[in-house]
Amino acid sequence: MPDHGCDTGSASGPGPGRRQGIVLIGLRRSGKSTVGRLLARTLHLPFVDLDERCSALAGRPVAEVLREEGEAAFRALELRALAALDAPSAVLACGGGTPLAPGARELLVAHGPLIYLRASPEELKVRAAADQRPGDRPLLAGSDALSEVEVLYARRDPIYRDLATHVVPADGDPEAVLRCCLQRLELSAD
Numbered sequence: 001m002p003d004h005g006c007d008t009g010s011a012s013g014p015g016p017g018r019r020q021g022i023v024l025i026g027l028r029r030s031g032k033s034t035v036g037r038l039l040a041r042t043l044h045l046p047f048v049d050l051d052e053r054c055s056a057l058a059g060r061p062v063a064e065v066l067r068e069e070g071e072a073a074f075r076a077l078e079l080r081a082l083a084a085l086d087a088p089s090a091v092l093a094c095g096g097g098t099p100l101a102p103g104a105r106e107l108l109v110a111h112g113p114l115i116y117l118r119a120s121p122e123e124l125k126v127r128a129a130a131d132q133r134p135g136d137r138p139l140l141a142g143s144d145a146l147s148e149v150e151v152l153y154a155r156r157d158p159i160y161r162d163l164a165t166h167v168v169p170a171d172g173d174p175e176a177v178l179r180c181c182l183q184r185l186e187l188s189a190d
Contacts, residue, residue, distance in 0.1 A: 006169055006180035021045070021090045022185070023108050025160055026117035027152055028096040029127040030170045031177055035117060036093035038178045043187065046090040050098060053081040062095075075101040082107045096156070099163050108163070115181055116164035118157070121149040123171045 022039065024032040033049050040047035051062050054077050058065050065074050079101050085092070092111055098104050108114060119127075128149070161167060166184040170177050 006183060021088055021092055021112035022181075023092045023094060023111050023114045024117055025094050025099055025108070025114055025164065026096065026170065027119065027124055027149070027156060029124050030096075030117040030119040031174055032093035032117055034174045035170070035177045035181065036091045038174055039181055040091040042178065042182070043091070046087045048085065048087055048090045048092045050078060050081055050092060050094050053085075054078050054095070057081050057084075071097070075104075079103055079107075085111065096152070099159055100156070105163060113165035113185065114163055115184065116160040116167045117170035117177065118160070118167050119170040121153045124149045124153070 022043075022045075024036050024039075026032055033051075036049070037047050039045075054065070054074070055062050057080060058077055062074065065077060075097065078095060078098055082094075082098070082104060085107075088111065092108075094108065099108060166181075168177060168180045168184060
């Protein structure tokens with residue numbers, strides 16, 4: 001089982017010349033897009049947000065697809081977007097439920113090491129409350145967000161941990177999470 005702590009000392013090892021991608025998984029608002037962009041910039045790799053790819057494929061926002069067609073239709077769309085990924089050396093930020101879709105695990109594992117950004121339910125609730133937008137996705141919305149997050153966390157945490165190559169604590173600021181990701185991957189920030 002992966003170690004869950006992370007000292008933020010320096011990392012070393014192969015840098016920008018890597019051929020394999022990096023996959024970030026975790027619950028919504030765990031920092032996958034924010035940390036993913038930082039990681040991509042640091043390693044001189046392209047960044048791919050799977051939700052953005054899904055939105056482009058559908059021609060409308062992800063929230064609309066979920067609301068109008070349901071989660072099963074969205075997961076099928078997500079799988080199509082994942083299979084069509086044309087940047088094998090990219091940092092890929094997945095949607096929170098991506099690892100749950102049948103067939104997605106194999107595609108994710110083939111892309112590269114999987115980093116589970118593991119934020120606590122309490123932190124996810126704080127982030128959800130601070131980031132509510134009109135038309136927001138249905139998950140993690142509403143007045144009982146902590147209970148909803150705790151249910152999702154209980155259901156998905158074992159799946160993420162089982163799938164992940166590395167588990168990175170994600171309650172801290174994005175720069176600290178980035179340093180921990182680099183340390184786990186044994187990469188330098190050149």
